[in-house]
Amino acid sequence: MSSRTPDPHDFLDLDAGLAEEERGICAAVRAYAKDNLLDQVADWYETGSLPAAELAKGFGSLGLLGMHLEGYGCAGTSAVAYGIACRELEAVDSGLRSFVSVQGSLAMYAIHKWGSEEQRQEWLPRMATGDALGCFGLTEPDAGSDPGSMRTRAVRDGSDWVLSGTKMWITNGTVADVAVVWAQTDDGIRGFVVPTSTPGFTANEVKHKLSLRASLTAELVLDGVRLPGSAAFPEVRGLRGPLSCLNEARYGILFGVVGAARACYEAALEYTLSRSQFGKPLAGFQLTQRKLADLLVEVNRAGLVALQIGRLKDAGTLHHNHVSFGKMANVRSALSAAREARSMLGANGISLEYPVMRHMANLETVLTYEGTEEMHALSLGQAVTGLAAFR
Ligand SMILES: Cc1cc2nc3c(=O)[nH]c(=O)nc-3n(C[C@H](O)[C@H](O)[C@H](O)COP(=O)(O)OP(=O)(O)OC[C@H]3O[C@@H](n4cnc5c(N)ncnc54)[C@H](O)[C@@H]3O)c2cc1C
Numbered sequence: 001m002s003s004r005t006p007d008p009h010d011f012l013d014l015d016a017g018l019a020e021e022e023r024g025i026c027a028a029v030r031a032y033a034k035d036n037l038l039d040q041v042a043d044w045y046e047t048g049s050l051p052a053a054e055l056a057k058g059f060g061s062l063g064l065l066g067m068h069l070e071g072y073g074c075a076g077t078s079a080v081a082y083g084i085a086c087r088e089l090e091a092v093d094s095g096l097r098s099f100v101s102v103q104g105s106l107a108m109y110a111i112h113k114w115g116s117e118e119q120r121q122e123w124l125p126r127m128a129t130g131d132a133l134g135c136f137g138l139t140e141p142d143a144g145s146d147p148g149s150m151r152t153r154a155v156r157d158g159s160d161w162v163l164s165g166t167k168m169w170i171t172n173g174t175v176a177d178v179a180v181v182w183a184q185t186d187d188g189i190r191g192f193v194v195p196t197s198t199p200g201f202t203a204n205e206v207k208h209k210l211s212l213r214a215s216l217t218a219e220l221v222l223d224g225v226r227l228p229g230s231a232a233f234p235e236v237r238g239l240r241g242p243l244s245c246l247n248e249a250r251y252g253i254l255f256g257v258v259g260a261a262r263a264c265y266e267a268a269l270e271y272t273l274s275r276s277q278f279g280k281p282l283a284g285f286q287l288t289q290r291k292l293a294d295l296l297v298e299v300n301r302a303g304l305v306a307l308q309i310g311r312l313k314d315a316g317t318l319h320h321n322h323v324s325f326g327k328m329a330n331v332r333s334a335l336s337a338a339r340e341a342r343s344m345l346g347a348n349g350i351s352l353e354y355p356v357m358r359h360m361a362n363l364e365t366v367l368t369y370e371g372t373e374e375m376h377a378l379s380l381g382q383a384v385t386g387l388a389a390f391r
Helices: 020-036 041-047 052-062 079-090 094-114 117-129 240-274 286-315 320-344 346-350 356-368 373-385
Strands: 134-137 153-157 160-171 178-185 188-195 201-205 217-227
Touching (some): 020 052, 020 079, 041 094, 052 094, 052 117, 079 240, 094 134, 094 188, 094 356, 134 160, 134 217, 160 178, 188 217, 188 240, 240 286, 240 320, 286 320, 320 346
Parallel strands (some): 134 178
16 A cells, blocks of 8 residues: 555546656646636636637647647547547636537548548648638537438539538537538438538527537538539448547547546635635535545546546547447536536636636536437447437
């Protein structure tokens, strides 16, 4: 037995087991966040705005955009390194991790995995540096959990494609240079690389959000958007295409939310140690210690789950059911930690002066997007019973 008391900020010593590259990325993102993000994020959240171009350049210069992809100017890091970067970004705000996830795991991954060589050469190097931003249009007003029911349609007109339809809740839609859009065709669902300057393409900001406010969300309207034949992803057909991308993004989420949970725990620990009521620090009361112990368990258990899933991904043995497990388990842990931490800060818990309620509200989005908790529960149910209960 060691006589060293565990570190309250890394209780299970998880970071000690990280490879040098992973530790380096962790330190670099933390330093960047401290210098460029932490002081500003509450204002972005309050105003529902984001300096997207500036952030893209900053994240690009850090090598975070498409960092786990190979070639085309991407860093080609391990999956764990990418996960750690997501964790450190989401410790600041889920909106910032979403920014990087959408660019790297949805838009860039889609082009990298399913695009033609020409599409890759055209977009990926610029997206890796943050000179071009991407978005990913799958969800529609009437097709969320059931994307197979999408109505957006692409039809042939000579050698061209013409796209019509509406996509909803699309992160970075208003600032994207390129949209990966999924549409019905006579040959099943296909993906299209759509420059957002194409006539007929409009992005309208989604307003009145009470969650993920430090993130830009859009409705995309495609009104007879005419594209050359080369705009379609050449091979992939059906939901396999978009679902492969969602799995990448969900992986970033299951790591990212560990950061949000940790930030809430740290805020609650610091607050209850420094504020006194009834003549002693709040942290000295048994009920508060019970809550702190619960938070500690949630944060570290979620960290372990993420790390194990990351190791499976690096070993090439990750199954999409593992990702469902991690997304469901870790978002649930983070949300529960955030709600508990919120109560521990009393009235200050509802203020943007502290990060906790911002994280709590963000995590409501994270619970819903990239497959709702219910969808992942159904995936796990199917995995262990062999029975599909989706419809
Ligand atoms: C801020 C934000 C950003 C987003 N960014 C993007 C993006 O960049 N790109 C993109 O394509 N999408 C994006 N989304 C959309 C997101 O992925 C969808 O909201 C999500 O898939 C759920 O779809 P829905 O909202 O239509 O809910 P619905 O599918 O209508 O579900 C509503 C409720 O019913 C439940 N439900 C549905 N079917 C079943 C069933 N069979 N059994 C039991 N319960 C069921 C759901 O679990 C949920 O609780 C974003 C969403 C938000 C909020």
